Amino acid sequence: MDFLDYAFMQRALLAAVLVGITAPAIGIYLVQRRQALLGDGIGHVAMTGVGLGFLLNASPVWMATGVAVVGAVLMELIRWYGKTRGDIALAMLFYGGMAGGVLFTNLAPTGSNANLTSYLFGSITTVSESDVTTICVLAALVVLVTVGLRRQLFAVSQDEEFARVTGLPVRALNLLTAVTAAVTVTVAMRVVGLLLVSALMVVPVAAAQQLSRSFAATFAIAVAIGVSVTIGGTVTSYYQNVPPSATIVLLTIGAFIALTALATPLARRRARAAAATQTAGDPAECVIPASREGAGKAGV
């Protein structure tokens, strides 16, 4: 555990844990609404913010947050009003955002594509004191929204039309989801980078789904996976000379594959239990120990 002696590693691990919590926490709602790639789109748009930060000599993190939020709101608006060719409008937004990032970075007196790279693929070991403060504030915001409003966000993400009839402010909640996703993207930018951030939003949720039957359990397992892989990836990169962001993403995919392999026999047992239930008319109590066992392994 000698890596904990270094201040840069302490900062890196703190940032990693916060990203491990926030990315799956908002990602689960995106997956639930079947907009799994929204985070990827926002990441592309945020590149323009990073470029503007270089150009205007402002903080790239805050500029990226601002531009990502605007981009996320635009995407929501396109989803409301864009009727037929919404996908084309989104594509233009994504690639326009990416091109803008490259253009602005190169226009900046000190900028080059090399500077941009640390935002594209993350640069966790260069996270500064002020970065950590920013990440902590933004992460607190994301947790507040995703946990505090979980029932409302669940209802809107599950069935928007029904949510409207329960009197929920559907549009406001949709905007809040998009903005929270944008904030999460910039939180994760320094850790895994804009191009890989979506992986941490989606893959832990997909992995957790292999084991869980409830939304609450999926949420908990996804966050556990997120924290495990971000810490695991950061520590691995300390001992082995590998890039942390790529290690984190590959570990996440590894977790997905491992859990899928684990879940197949589990699903078979559940199917058998369900079949037994339907013939016997008895509750499927017998599958509960199996799911607990699975959840336990996921947390490791």
Place this chain on the structure above:
Amino acid sequence: MGDPVIDDGDPVISLRGVRAELGARPVLRGIDLTVNRGEVVALLGANGSGKSTAIRTVIGQVLVSAGEIELFGVPRRRFTDWRRVGYVPQRTTAAGGVPATITEIVASGRLSRARFGVLRKADHEAVRRAIGLVGLADRAKDSVNALSGGQHQRVLIARALACEPELLIMDEPMAGVDLASQEVLARTLREQVAAGTTVLLVLHELGPLEPLIDRAVVLRDGCVTHDGPPPQAVGQHALPGHDHVHPHAAHDAEPIRTGLLS
């Protein structure tokens, strides 16, 4: 309990001269529809006649271009008392992109009565009761992904009942429902109606719900062509027991096929 009280002076839903377009296509061309307290009204009609759109204007999902809509005597735009309304959208599944249990989904129907999304003990009780009403109490903690089509529909109805509504609006609740679930649904509805709940439902055919229906409103090409007792099985397109081999089916299927190929 007892017979539903029909009071003509107290409409729960009132549509007057409602017009609506989907894109450029006019779907509703000035329809009038009144549902009084305690009534069970079925909206019938062929595919594309506008019956689902009519229901969706009532809940505000489809905007109207002309006409007035009132819910409990309040203009729809200013209506906020959604706890009085239970809604069953037209769905073949209750599942989303993430696994969820029956309880979790039905609980979202209780949000209209929960302050700031906080469910109290009484709310959890109501959710449990709603699940019991549709006969899924023993599966409350199961994922909806493990359910059959008819059971999905029962979950959606439990979700609508969780807020203990005075008005139930249902869009094709019997679509794709197996016989066992149809019986459960008919029984659930019968209990609700006996307790005084007002019901407006879209149906493709009257089926097992026929004895419950007080009045049928038949739509055709966005206009009301019949408003009165449920029609008997003769003639028109929308009638009960009619097997759907009219030209509409082939006409509707055509663009879908070319859409997939091109």
